[in-house]
Amino acid sequence: MAVQQSKVSKRKVRIRHAANRYKGVQITLCTTCGEACLPHRVCKKCGNYNGRQVLSVNTDKAE
Template sequence: MAVPKRKTSKSRRDKRRASNYKAVKPNIMECPQCHEPKLPHRVCSACGFYKNKEVKEVK
């Protein structure tokens, strides 16, 4: 069985582990009421609507 000759450095080890990480860009959609950008499945911060119902009052 193969045995490593030298200890793997922290930078080499972490570089290998980091190659599998990929940051995910948030999906932004348009609010059907006010047409402002918002995240899906969340209340619109501009108008306060969610699923065509007013959920919170916005000043």
């Protein structure tokens, strides 16, 4: 029979789980325009995804 060598304390388990905790949606910066955008999504500012233009975005809007 396999015998457990040592038990991991509650503290050690909680420290490990805290390191792997979900930290919410991580904002990334667009590689083309540098604007903050969601990962694995088309940039709403310039319409680029993975280094190429996939959406035509109207940029002459005066705001």
